Amino acid sequence: MKARLTAIILYVQNVQLLRNFYVESFNLKVIEQDPIWVLLDAGGAQIGLHKIGDQYLGNIEAGHLFDNNTKIVFDIDTDIESARNQLISKNVQMREIKTFDNYPFWLCDGTDPEGNVFQLRSKK
Template identity: 55%
Template sequence: MEVKLDTIIFYVKDVQNLKIFYRDNFNLKIIEEDDIWVLLNAGNINIGLHKMGKEYAEKISSNKTNNNVKIVFEVTMPINDAREELISKGIKMKEIKTFENYNYWLCDGTDPEGNVFQLKKRK
């Protein structure tokens, strides 16, 4: 079987809030949307934001979805500038890091629901 990854879907509490977050901070294009769903284009892949069911949302006590997925955005500007731009908008960002024999700088942040995203820039 040959496949191509098309879309990653996040089940979220507030579709509209996260739509605005990803559209405004990462310039993602809205492909489609309705009351419980938004599909954003992120280059070679789409990101779907689907409203989670009420019974699941009630089990989450904090503002975190506790998932194990990280979205990685490769940036064209210097990673320090990208990080500072997001921090200036009140977005929580960690320090920039890299690994031995790895050709990228990395910096993690979190969206309004606690989902982790990463900025990536070639050295």
């Protein structure tokens, strides 16, 4: 079997908040949307934002940030320091820029408004 990644779905508290974050921060295009679902075109794959079911939302404290083991990586076509500074100016939590020996990319992690981790990746 050969598989190809086509989409990643994040279960979120506030679909509209995250829709706006990803559209405004990364210029992603909305493919489809309704009150509990948004599908974004992220280039090589799609990102789905699906509202967490009501039976689970009642157990989540207001302002809770999720801690998960998923990271969305965005290749960017601009200077990573400029991109990082632009996101920081919008109050996005961003970590330091890093790289590794013999690795052709600069990397910088950040978190969306619900605590999901994303990474900016830029060629050196």
